[in-house]
Amino acid sequence: MATNIGMMDSAYFVGRNELLTWINNRLQLNLSRVEEAASGAVQCQMMDMTYPGVVPMHKVNFDAKTEYDFIQNYKVLQDVFNKLKIEKHIEVNKLVKGRPLDNLEFLQWMKRYCESVNGGIMNENYNPVERRSKGGKERISRGGSLKISKSLQANNMHNAGSGDTVGHNKASGPRHGKTYAAAGRTNSSEEIQALSKEITDLKLSVDLLEKERDFYFAKLRDIEILCQTPEFENLPMSLAVKKILYAADAKESALAEAQEYLSQCLNGADNEAEEE
Template identity: 55%
Template sequence: MMNSEFILGRNEVLPWINSALHLALTQLEEVASGAVQCQLMDAVHPGMVPMYKVNFDAKNEYEMIQNYKVLQDVFDKLNITKQIEVNKLIKGRPLDNLEFMQWMKSYCSSVNGGNMNNYNAVERREACKGGKETSKKAATAQPSSKSPSSAPKAQPPSRSTKRSDRHAGNRPRRAPRLLSADVCDALNDLLRRLKLLVYRLQKERAFYSGKLRDIEILCQNPEMEHLPIVGAIQKILTAADESSSSPVVAEAEAMAAARRQLQTTEAAPRTLSPIPEETSEEEETSEEEKPEPKAKQEMLKKRKNVCTLDVNMAASSTLSPRRRLSGSSDVHS
C-alpha cells in the first residue's frame, strides 16, 4: 500500500517544514535550492550532513546544484536509493518539488517517528551560508508568542468542585464492556474495506498527479508557451486554492468560447454572386459583322456589277469559230 504521506498537499507540507525547521516559507518553490532538504536530513540523522557546505542563499543553478550534491552524498552514505531529479527541482516546478517534499515527509516520519523536538534548527543553520539571514526572516515573520508570565493564573478549585471530585472518587469503576465476536468481525471487515478504499484513492491521486505533471511539462514547451490558453492552464496548475483558480477558469472558458465562435464564422458557407452569362466569340463576331439592311443591299449591288463586268471581259476575249474564220480570210485576201 502507498504511504499516506504521498497524498499530502502543499498546504500540509509547508506547515510541516516551517514547524520542523523554524522557517517561514510561503511557497513550495522556495525549497528548490535544496538547502531545506539537506537540513531535514540533518534533523533525522544528526551529524551526517556537513552543514557548512549547505547554502541557504543559493540563487543561481550552480549554487543549487552544489546543495543537491551534498544531499546526494548523504543519500549514498545512508544507502538511500531515491533518485534526485536535480534538473527538474532547480527549475522550481511546483509539482516536482511537491512530490519530492512528500517523499521527504514520508522518509522523516519513518525515522524515529519523525520526532525532531530535540533538534535545534536555528543553531545548526548558523553554520550554513545565508543561514543567519534565513533565521532572522523566519523570526520576524512568525507572530510573537506570549510569555509564560503573561499567561492567566489558574484559579483554585471551588468547594463545589472539590465535593464533586470526592463523590466521584467514591464511585466504583465500571469494567469495560467486551464486544461480541460478530461485532468484532463486522468492525474488522469495515476497517479492511476502508483501507482498500484509501488505497484506491491514493492510487487515483498519484495517477492524476502524474497527468498534471505531464501537462505542466507540455505547457513549458517553447513552441506552445506563448499561447494564451497555455498561460491560463499554467495559472490553474499553480493556483494555491480553488478561490484563486476560479477567475482563471472563467477566463479560459471565455477564451475557448471566442475561439469556437471564430472557427464557426470561418467555416460558414459564403454566398456566391451570380455568374453573368457569357456569349461565345462566334456570336459576338456574327453580331458585330451583321450589316444593316440598307448597307447589305448596296453591297449586293456592287457584287452584281463586278460579276457583270467580269462576264463581259471574258466574252470579249473569247471569240466564236465564225469570228475566227472571218478574220483569217481577211488576212489571206
C-alpha cells in the first residue's frame, strides 16, 4: 500500500465526474464540484470510511464556512494521517482557498489511497449518513450541556444576589440579573465573532505576506543560480551582484560596495585598452 503516489500514477487521470460520482455514492453526498470539498470534512469521512473508528467524527465540522473552520478539519485529518503513519503532506493553505485543481489532485490521491486499503474492498456496512449525524449530535449535545451549565451558573448567581440584598425589591433582582446575563451572553457572542473574524483576517494577511516572501525569494534564488553559472560567475557584474546577495550586515546596503567594485573593474579595463 503506497502512500507516495507519483503525479504520473493513474490516480491523477481520474476525471472530475468519475471522482465526484465515487465520492457521492460512497458517502451519500451530492457534490457537484470538487471545490465543495475544500473544507476537509469530506476527506475526513473518506478516512473514516476506510478506517472505521479512527476519525473523531464529532470534531469534523460539515457546516464549516470560514477558512478557520476549514483548517480545524484539516488538523483532524492530519492527526489521523500521523496516527496511521501516512506520509502525505497536506497543502492546507492551497486547499482552503477552494481552487479546483488543488482540491481535485488531493481528492484523486485520497480516492487512490482509500481504494488501496484492504485490496480495494470497501466496508459495505459503513453508514456515512449515520456517522455524520452522530458527530453532529455529539457537537449539539456538548454545546447544549455547556449552555445549560452556564444557565444554571447564572441563575445561582442571581439567586445569591437577591438573597444577600437587604432593603431592595426582591422581584426586581432576578429580572435585572436576567437582563445583565442576556447582555453578557450577547457581548460574549459578539466578541467571539469579532475575534474569529480577526483571526481569519490575520491568517489571510499572513498568507499574502508568505506568498510575497516566496515570490521575491524565488527571484533572488534565480539570480543567484544565474550568477553561479560557470560561463558567468567570474564576470564583474556577477561578482558585484553576489556582493549584494551575500552581504552579512542586513543594516547596511552593499550596493555602494558593488558599484565601487564595478567602477574599478571598468576603469581597469579602460586602462588595459589604452595600454594596448
